Amino acid sequence: MKIIFISIGFIFLIFIVVTIFNTFTTKSVQPTAEPTDISIDQEAALKRFSTALTYQTISYQDRTKFNFEEFDQFITLLEESYPEVHQQLEREKVNQYSLIYLWKGTDSTQKPIGFTSHYDVVPVLEGTENNWEQPPFSGNVVDGVIWGRGTLDDKLGVIGLLEAVDYLLEQDYQPTRDVYFMFGFDEEIGGDQGAKAIVETLKNRGVTFEFILDEGGAIVENMVPGVSNPVGVVGISEKGSATAELMIEGSGGHSSQPEDRTNIGRIARAIARLEEKQFKADLRGPGEELFEYVAPEMNFGMKYVFANKFLFEPIIEKILLQQPASAAMIRTTIAPTIFQAGEQYNALPEKATAFVNLRIMPGEPLEEVKDFIVDTIDDKGIKVSISGSEASNVSSSNSKAFQSIQQAARNVYGDVVIAPYLMFAGSDAKHYEAISENTYRFLPVKLTSEDLQRMHGTNEQISIENYINAIKFYVEMIRLSNKM
Known part of the structure; x- marks a missing residue:
């Protein structure tokens, strides 16, 4: 039993040493500011x-x-x-x-x-x-x-x-x-x-x-938890924008004799299922790069977490999902925006349609997004169509051009932290x-x-x-x- 406790203690010690080492060796990737001498009329x-x-x-x-x-x-x-x-x-x-x-x-x-x-x-x-x-x-x-x-x-x-x-x-x-x-x-x-x-x-x-x-993107204060300096975010990609149409047609009739599942009810159930399940969240791509750039500028507690993302990623994702703005950075979003059905209060509509706006993560094809919707709503009577654009390409945050953006911003604004992000x-x-x-x-x-x-x-x-x-x-x- 003593050997077991010693082994556990040794493993814990290694864990602490490795994670603390990762925290203190996380180096800033911000260039040194060279204050500008430009004088504008x-x-x-x-x-x-x-x-x-x-x-x-x-x-x-x-x-x-x-x-x-x-x-x-x-x-x-x-x-x-x-x-x-x-x-x-x-x-x-x-x-x-x-x-x-x-x-x-x-x-x-x-x-x-x-x-x-x-x-x-x-x-x-x-x-x-x-x-x-x-x-x-x-x-x-x-x-x-x-x-x-x-x-x-x-x-x-x-x-x-x-x-x-x-x-x-x-x-x-x-x-x-x-x-x-x-x-x-x-x-x-x-x-x-x-x-x-x-x-x-x-x-x-x-x-x-x-x-x-x-x-x-722009420069915003109090944007990133644990970072006291203003953070300027540079979009290296933008999410795709698409619209999914969910449509069902069937018999109408008098509202006094409804079926257990009406057209409106089935579309409403489909939307509820989509909002309940949501697309999978994954801290990757431009969102991941954002935190790689700001982590060195964070206070110790937050830096410890993000410097050891390989351990704390599930916790980080859970935190990010608590706010709409940060959730949108790590998953394709679902926003029902239009519902069309019925004209008379006592007549069952023969057709019901819902439109869902989707902001799509890089690397997710429209066809896969459609498949997710079809599988999630699980109703063969609802026809699903999707139109729009996929996310743009992801540009390099290691290029000389990106470094020039960083340098120019710091030359003008001094202590600003410049990082890539997903627009x-x-x-x-x-x-x-x-x-x-x-x-x-x-x-x-x-x-x-x-x-x-x-x-x-x-x-x-x-x-x-x-x-x-x-x-x-x-x-x-x-x-x-x-x-x-």
Whole structure:
């Protein structure tokens, strides 16, 4: 018996030594910040951005509602606001409203790099106009804050990039690589006539990129448990988006003589089964990489857990599943959004349909997702169809391009922790992966939880400091990318 206790004690000692060793040898992968010396003419940059926000370049699902006069005027504004950019860079229109700017580099043997954004915005929800503290298309600057639709999504990217180029031209900067700036006009409704058309144009010319940088993740405080510093997340992939339709048809009849299982009941049972079972959670891919990057910056307790993921993964996954945002990082999500059945309160509907929105993890084909739904609901009377897109490719977090994003962000923001992650929403970046080795998604601003709710919502705004820092980030990123 004594030998058994000694053996157990020895095994426990080895366990402690190994796990403590793993914890203390987890090294930071954040580059040393090199504070930037960029000095932006704030007053001039503010005026240009504020004016750009006044144009109602709104994307509607119904394309007949587009007011293209506003889009024409916005493009004219860019020409007038950035004459040096338009003189020294080549500009091309695709589908009349998408813009490609090419800044020729000195070394044509190197692969070009690309920055993309979009200048269309979502509509202001009818009836909410009076809820805005400043008019949504005013571009007003009040108490250090810039107000208006597009301040975060994503005229910030368009204007921020053009400001960065304008600044570098003033400094007589000449890139080594060709640098492309590509601005879509319909990203909010999928980018089919904007970014997709740009990609087709460049693909036909044989243009391929070292990397593409688009909007996406941002810098958020209190984002990761155990990390006191702000964390900036860079999307290295985005989840697929699909819709599953569950439909059943059968006899209706009077509600006074229902069968035990009605059409509505069977669809409701199917949805309940899906929500109860859920897709399998698995901390892998971009979600796993996120914690590999932030683990060295955690307090000791959290670092101990994540440095020994091989032991604690089930516990970690259980914790992540407790919150919708973190759960979405490790599994395909199920969201019933539409239910259609019946017209008369005392008549059984002959048909019932439910639509389920799915955000799909990388590596999960649509056919496998459909099979999971069919097997889970286990009702041969319900027809299941699925349409949509699978997740995008996963870009490298070990590339020089990703390291440049890290360095540029830390040069501007100092103590920020930059890590890869899986983006839940869609962006134009998914189109560009057809012509780029890597695609990254990062909006270089600090956001609060309130800011995230304002994006596409009421009172969209950005601080002056954030706007200026975004310009500085793009300047740094262009410089660093030409040193890769």
